[in-house]
Amino acid sequence: xxxxxxxxxxxxxxxxxxxxxxxxxxxxxxxxxxxxxxxxxxxxxxxxxxxxxxxxxxxxxxxxxxxxxxxxxxxxxxxxxxxxxxxxxxxxxxxxxxxxxxxxxxxxxxxxxxx
Amino acid sequence: xxxxxxxxxxxxxxxxxxxxxxxxxxxxxxxxxxxxxxxxxxxxxxxxxxxxxxxxxxxxxxxxxxxxxxxxxxxxxxxxxxxxxxxxxxxxxxxxxxxxxxxxxxxxxxxxxxx
Numbered sequence: 001x002x003x004x005x006x007x008x009x010x011x012x013x014x015x016x017x018x019x020x021x022x023x024x025x026x027x028x029x030x031x032x033x034x035x036x037x038x039x040x041x042x043x044x045x046x047x048x049x050x051x052x053x054x055x056x057x058x059x060x061x062x063x064x065x066x067x068x069x070x071x072x073x074x075x076x077x078x079x080x081x082x083x084x085x086x087x088x089x090x091x092x093x094x095x096x097x098x099x100x101x102x103x104x105x106x107x108x109x110x111x112x113x114x115x
Numbered sequence: 116x117x118x119x120x121x122x123x124x125x126x127x128x129x130x131x132x133x134x135x136x137x138x139x140x141x142x143x144x145x146x147x148x149x150x151x152x153x154x155x156x157x158x159x160x161x162x163x164x165x166x167x168x169x170x171x172x173x174x175x176x177x178x179x180x181x182x183x184x185x186x187x188x189x190x191x192x193x194x195x196x197x198x199x200x201x202x203x204x205x206x207x208x209x210x211x212x213x214x215x216x217x218x219x220x221x222x223x224x225x226x227x228x229x230x
């Protein structure tokens with residue numbers, strides 16, 4: 001069975017400050033990893049994904065994440081946030097191989113960027 | 116290229132009524148996933164369908180819930196005899212691959228309120 005833990009439910013930060021949103025996963029098989037962003041009353045938009053290869057993944061809107069297999073982590077970072085980054089961020093995992101294609105989500109981290 | 120479309124965006128039902136949620140996948144996608152988001156929770160997988168086939172329904176409640184993805188037309192998630200606990204946001208996602216962790220594109224969601 002797989003699970004995802006997002007360690008912080010809320011992260012307040014000032015504009016132009018750096019931010020890190022933490023994500024740890026548990027799985028007995030190799031996984032693909034994703035970060036999604038959800039703006040209020042909207043659907044989820046894919047920020048970035050790790051499938052294989054380089055452990056540092058760059059996504060949209062200046063976000064990046066680093067896959068750390070030994071620590072089973074996939075933390076999301078941005079060096080300088082904007083007010084418009086205020087949203088909820090979800091980490092998700094999926095196994096490859098087998099018959100299931102569904103994503104397992106963490107409970108989300110609400111990022112609040114203050115001026 | 117239109118994204119994943121869901122309708123209605125908002126649905127209000129009285130207890131005991133039926134709710135029908137529709138999802139049209141992205142053009143070229145033949146795999147559909149339904150997820151439910153309860154307040155303060157991440158998304159929970161419900162069901163994974165291909166055209167005319169249910170691939171994985173391990174996340175579906177045993178009673179009152181059903182899903183289909185016919186050869187023609189949108190995927191339908193049906194909830195019979197709704198109860199207050201069914202109030203949630205229901206998201207549909209589609210992908211061009213079913214097995215493994217391929218990229219899923221999400222619709223804007225249907226927010227169901229049961230009164």
